[in-house]
Structure formats: C-alpha cells, structure tokens
Amino acid sequence: MKTQAVMAAAIASTLVMSTATQAQDRSGWPESFTVGTASQGGTYFAYGSGWANFVAENLGVSGGAEITGGPMQNMALVHTGDLMFGLTTLGPARESLEGNSPLAPGMKMDNVCAMFPMYETPFSITALASSGITSISDIPDGATIGFGPAGSTSDTYFPRMMETLGVKFERRNGSWSDLGGQLQDGLIDVVAFAAGIPIPAVSQLEVQTKVNIIGMTDEEVKKITEAFPVSEFTIPASTYQSLDAPSRVVSMWNFAMVNCDVPESFVYEVTKLTMENNDKMVSIHKAARNSVPENYSKNNVLPWHPGAARWFNEHGYTIDASMIKQ
Structure with a gap:
C-alpha cells in the first residue's frame, strides 16, 4: 500500500509539473x-x-x-x-x-x-441553363462575367485564362453571393468561380434555378496548364445536383x-x-x-x-x- 501511495504521489507530481510546463509554454500566446x-x-x-x-x-x-x-x-x-x-x-x-x-x-x-x-481551388464556370451556354466556346463576345472580389484568386487569374482561351468579356467584381444573385436575376451572363468545392453560392443557386456547371476541353486544359501555375482537376459529379458526370477543370493549391x-x-x-x-x-x-x-x-x-x-x-x-x- 505504501508503495502504491508513493507511486500515486509521484504520478501526481509529474502531472503537476507537466501542467506547469504547459502553462509556461503559453507565455507570449495572444x-x-x-x-x-x-x-x-x-x-x-x-x-x-x-x-x-x-x-x-x-x-x-x-x-x-x-x-x-x-x-x-x-x-x-x-x-x-x-x-x-x-x-x-x-x-x-x-x-x-x-x-x-x-x-x-x-x-x-x-x-x-x-x-x-x-x-485545391478548382477554376469553374457557372451559367444559367436558360442561357444556352454549355461550354467556354459558347460564351458570346461581350458577355459580362463575374470574377469574384477584386484581388481574389479568381479575379487575379481567371480573366487572364479567359483571354488565353479567346473569350471577349466585360468584367464584373463582387462577393460570390452577390454575383450569384446577379446571375440569377440576369444581370450578368457567367460567374467564373475559383473556390473550394462545393462552393456555397453555387449550391444555393442550383436549389433556386437550373444552372450549367461548365468544364474544359482537353485543348483548353492544355493551354491553361501551360500558361499558368495550375494543374488538371476533376470535380466529382456528386459535388453538385447539376452535374451528371465529372467536370474537368484546373486548380491551384x-x-x-x-x-x-x-x-x-x-x-x-x-x-x-x-x-x-x-x-x-x-x-x-x-x-x-x-x-x-x-x-x-x-x-x-x-x-x-x-x-x-x-x-x-x-x-x-x-x-x-x-x-x-x-
């Protein structure tokens, strides 16, 4: 019994010392x-x-x-x-x-x-199904594209990517939720998202209306990966209700x-x-x-x-x- 008591005291002492050490480790913590x-x-x-x-x-x-x-x-x-x-x-x-x-x-x-x-942040494009836009090549000249907040990853890279793919557009900035609302109201034609999936604004959109989530062709992926610090990425079909097959895009970590x-x-x-x-x-x-x-x-x-x-x-x-x- 005495031995057990000594051992218990030793363990308790060790725990106290450990706790004290942890407390000391927090010095300087914010x-x-x-x-x-x-x-x-x-x-x-x-x-x-x-x-x-x-x-x-x-x-x-x-x-x-x-x-x-x-x-x-x-x-x-x-x-x-x-x-x-x-x-x-x-x-x-x-x-x-x-x-x-x-x-x-x-x-x-x-x-x-x-x-x-x-x-990874996939670069993906969303348009209303009623627009008839089902591919990047379908985006009409002069289309208004929402690229997210000014200075965001999307705003920094997606306009350059679209230019590389020959898309001629008018640029629009704003929060993702605001741009999603503008897309639904027909005030812009396309939203070019760069965000981790599932993107809340896209999930919200497809609950309220029918949308097309647009991927890239082999040629488009090749052009973009050669020109920008991105790699090929596949959005699983299970990510969104609007996808019936995986969507091929590019991404950045x-x-x-x-x-x-x-x-x-x-x-x-x-x-x-x-x-x-x-x-x-x-x-x-x-x-x-x-x-x-x-x-x-x-x-x-x-x-x-x-x-x-x-x-x-x-x-x-x-x-x-x-x-x-x-």
Missing part, C-alpha cells in the same frame, strides 16, 4: 486572433470561420474570421501583422512574396509563413498562413490540432478532405513557420531547414 478569409458565399469564409471557432474552442484563445478581398489582401494583412492568420492560394502568394501584388506594388511580403495545406512573428509554441499547437483532427475539419467544410499532412509537399512558395515545421518533422513529413523561416 489573447485573441483573427483569420483573413474572403467574401461571404465563398469557401474561404465558410472554411475560415469554422476553423477559427474550432481553434478558439480547443485552445482557449478567443478567435474569429474577418471578411476580406481574399488571398492577395490576406497576404498583405498577415505580412503587416494586422491579421495573425490568413488563407491564400499559392499563385497570389508567390506574386505577393516577390513584390508583384497589385495591392502594394514593390512590397515584398516576406513576413508570411506557411502553416498547413488546405485544399491553398494553404493556411501565419505571420512569422507569432510564437512558435502557439503555431505548433494550432497545427497539431488541425492536422490531427481531419474528421472535425471535414465537418466544417467538405473541402477539408484534402487538409491532411501528406499534402504539405504542395507548398513550394512560402517559408514554413518554425512551429508548424516542428509538428510536420516530428511526424515524418520532412521539411528541409532551408524552407523554414529563420
């Missing part, structure tokens, strides 16, 4: 955090809002999402420290890192670090990012929570099926935050020291 997302009606807002709440509830730090103009603006806000976390696609991230952001020409946004992989000055221990715990609970992430948004550690290798643009890199390296996902922010 009292709150904000995640830069994008417009309402898009995947970034749904994913980012849910993820912020998940982190806040589990780590005991107040957090929430902020509506922004998307990846380009998120890069700028995280770089300056106005936001702690943000979501971005790697194309806009590269342009911002190199000082080519249209929001701040010449400013190299190099105080932004990668934290974990999110999902998204990563969660963090200001590089955020404490390592905090970023480690955020990364750990996210990467070790994919079932919870998928319940936030189905696009999170791809928010798994194996996809860390898709990042060839941003340096890794030391806290995130520590978690990946501890779990067998090797991140070279040269790719970790010093």
Whole structure:
C-alpha cells in the first residue's frame, strides 16, 4: 500500500509539473486572433470561420474570421501583422512574396509563413441553363462575367485564362453571393468561380434555378496548364445536383498562413490540432478532405513557420531547414 501511495504521489507530481510546463509554454500566446478569409458565399469564409471557432474552442484563445478581398489582401494583412492568420492560394502568394501584388506594388511580403495545406481551388464556370451556354466556346463576345472580389484568386487569374482561351468579356467584381444573385436575376451572363468545392453560392443557386456547371476541353486544359501555375482537376459529379458526370477543370493549391512573428509554441499547437483532427475539419467544410499532412509537399512558395515545421518533422513529413523561416 505504501508503495502504491508513493507511486500515486509521484504520478501526481509529474502531472503537476507537466501542467506547469504547459502553462509556461503559453507565455507570449495572444489573447485573441483573427483569420483573413474572403467574401461571404465563398469557401474561404465558410472554411475560415469554422476553423477559427474550432481553434478558439480547443485552445482557449478567443478567435474569429474577418471578411476580406481574399488571398492577395490576406497576404498583405498577415505580412503587416494586422491579421495573425490568413488563407491564400499559392499563385497570389508567390506574386505577393516577390513584390508583384497589385495591392502594394514593390512590397515584398516576406513576413508570411506557411502553416498547413488546405485544399485545391478548382477554376469553374457557372451559367444559367436558360442561357444556352454549355461550354467556354459558347460564351458570346461581350458577355459580362463575374470574377469574384477584386484581388481574389479568381479575379487575379481567371480573366487572364479567359483571354488565353479567346473569350471577349466585360468584367464584373463582387462577393460570390452577390454575383450569384446577379446571375440569377440576369444581370450578368457567367460567374467564373475559383473556390473550394462545393462552393456555397453555387449550391444555393442550383436549389433556386437550373444552372450549367461548365468544364474544359482537353485543348483548353492544355493551354491553361501551360500558361499558368495550375494543374488538371476533376470535380466529382456528386459535388453538385447539376452535374451528371465529372467536370474537368484546373486548380491551384491553398494553404493556411501565419505571420512569422507569432510564437512558435502557439503555431505548433494550432497545427497539431488541425492536422490531427481531419474528421472535425471535414465537418466544417467538405473541402477539408484534402487538409491532411501528406499534402504539405504542395507548398513550394512560402517559408514554413518554425512551429508548424516542428509538428510536420516530428511526424515524418520532412521539411528541409532551408524552407523554414529563420
């Protein structure tokens, strides 16, 4: 009995020391955090809002999402420290890192670090079924196309893609939910979406009216992948009610990012929570099926935050020291 009592006391002492150590590890942690997302009606807002709440509830730090103009603006806000976390696609991230952001020409946004992989952003086109537009080549000259918020991934790349494919159009910007409403009301002809699937605005649209979700031909995919930092992607038919077969498009990877000055221990715990609970992430948004550690290798643009890199390296996902922010 005495031996058991001694062992129990030793275990209790160890737990107290462990708890004290954890408390010390929280030194420098923020009292709150904000995640830069994008417009309402898009995947970034749904994913980012849910993820912020998940982190806040589990780590005991107040957090929430902020509506922004998307990846380009998120890069700028995280770089300056106005936001702690943000979501971005790697194309806009590269342009911002190199000082080519249209929001701040010449400013190299190099105080932004990668934290974990999110999902691929497919570039897809939606039109009303009543328009008769069933392919990109059907889009008439002078058609008004909604490209999402100014500075978003879609707005940055989709107009150039359409020009590459010979489409002549009038450009319209706005939130995804607003553009979906304009499409339904006949105020614009097409919406060119770049967002994780299923896109809330498209799901809402097809409940209210008949739509065509337009894919790309072999030739169109070839032209686009040769000209832009994207790869071929297939939207499963089960994604939308309006699809009766898989839709072939192109896509670009998204990563969660963090200001590089955020404490390592905090970023480690955020990364750990996210990467070790994919079932919870998928319940936030189905696009999170791809928010798994194996996809860390898709990042060839941003340096890794030391806290995130520590978690990946501890779990067998090797991140070279040269790719970790010093």
